[in-house]
Amino acid sequence: MKLNYKRTVLIGLAFLSISAFWQLYDNIIPLILQNTFGLGETFTGTIMALDNTLALFLLPLFGAFSDKVSTRMGKRTPFIITGTFIAVVFMMVIPYADQNKNFILFFISLGTVLVAMGLYRSPAVALMPDLTPKPLRSKANAIINLMGAVGGIFTLAMISFLIPKEITPNYSPIFFSVAALMVISIVILVLTISENKISKELKENNTMIEEETEEQKGEKSEMPKEVKKSLIFILASVFLWFTAYNAVTTAFSRYAVKVWNLHGGGFANALMVATGAAILSYIPIGIISSNIGRKKTIIAGIILMSISYFFGFLFIEYSPIINIVFAFTGIGWSAINVNSYPMVVEMSKSSDVGKYTGLYYTFSMSAQILTPILSGFLLENISYRTLFPYSVVFSLASLCTMLLVKHGDSRPPKKNTLENFDIDD
Structure with missing residues (x-):
């Protein structure tokens, strides 16, 4: 097939x-x-x-x-x-x-x-x-x-x-x-x-392929306590790293104008670099995660993004070097996205994949509802310069919760590296 x-x-x-x-x-x-x-x-x-x-x-x-x-x-x-x-x-x-x-x-x-x-x-x-x-x-x-x-x-x-x-x-x-x-x-x-x-x-x-067996449909056993704990921690991680990332993507166009005095569409170049770097890194990250595991790859991605947010804060005016920072941001985000959703559904049974997919989206969307309001409040009442430190804090918080995840890291080796692109819609 x-x-x-x-x-x-x-x-x-x-x-x-x-x-x-x-x-x-x-x-x-x-x-x-x-x-x-x-x-x-x-x-x-x-x-x-x-x-x-x-x-x-x-x-x-x-x-x-x-x-x-x-x-x-x-x-x-x-x-x-x-x-x-x-x-x-x-x-x-x-x-x-x-x-x-x-x-x-x-x-x-x-x-x-x-x-x-x-x-x-x-x-x-x-x-x-x-x-x-x-x-x-x-x-x-x-x-x-x-x-x-x-x-x-x-x-x-x-x-x-x-x-x-x-x-x-x-x-x-x-x-x-x-x-x-x-x-x-x-x-x-x-x-x-x-x-x-x-x-x-x-x-x-x-x-025969499309239909689940009666045995699969009848899987009703309760999730083990330790697995449930890992699920809670990874969903918390999803919420936290989306809180960090979405704050930057939502406010960056305004940040570029207010802090760097960059008018017009020039700010889009950095975002294009981040997106392009993420695309180019999908396959290498998939290969790496198949060798060292999803959890370690995600943790590396969180650390890379936290460092990128920190260096973004150091730029008080626009410089083409910021594109390098955003390239690493894209790579870090790719490392997280390629592996996080598979870890969530890995903890589910075949009959519950849709349910756990829904949980994943609920936590990611909830973060994207909260963060524009919370980060916007800080930008307005304190300073635009709070944007990147805000993301650093929530990114490091996701690192803490991710370290507590103990399940969802096992999966049969992929026969085709293209499967490593299987990420969030």
Whole structure:
């Protein structure tokens, strides 16, 4: 049995469009909130946390709803088309509201876009396992995540090229470029992927693989106490390192302006370096973790990121050398992401993988709700220079909890290094 790489790449176009938007959201929306509407850091952080707050409710809701839908286009495709259409239309209203300084129109448009993204994110992610036999899903998920990284880099490149060095630039070109990418991606997906046809073929050809045995379905034994303790500590670690990392990614565009006086889209270069370094390091990190273990690799990643945050704090003005710091940040984050989710599901039984996946997302999203508000409060009431020390503290806290994790580190050797890309969606 071999993975259909072409089909998986095409399925990954949905995640590419999602990642392209979130990169735009994290970097441009905070600038509009502060430079155009004059909002403080705390209020800005609160608004920036809306996407994750909505996600806690919308992702499981529409994911479960799409499970029960049956149309001529399939279960997931209608959600993907509808969500993309609504998101793209209201995305183009956001820069218009920015130019006209109309906060009510801006807020309504942004809220509608966030709901639309929540409407189709879970169905888009679920499309891959729907159309991929179970033994091949790790390889497929690797490709899906790489497609997401391509979407994120596209947006960062457009930010760097299209935003002029002005205090209040016109963001219409960058919004248009991302919207165009989203539309093109979904059009290609819909024209090339016949959800019902592929699903039918899989059911006919892989019935024995797709269905769990009655014995697996009946696994109800309680998790051992020691394993449960490890699970608690690794979920705490997930919360803490997302608290550290998301603070930087959410506030970096403003930090670059306020501390380094770096206007325009120049700040995106450092983020592109971090993303590129993470992509290039996936396979080497996978090889390393297969030799020394996931836990040790994660700990090395946490230490590397903590050092990177510390050196980021030392820069009082912009220097190209900061790109080296961000390259190590990307490598450290890759070391964590490649191994953390597999450690969580390693502690589960086959019948509980979805449940523990949900736990993983709950803790990561909760961190991304809290940290823009908490870090924003510190930025506003103390100093922008608190950003990197804030991340150092929470990163080191995740190191302490990770040291207490004793389970989830064993897994059969991978036959293909591509499986090491199996990371967070």
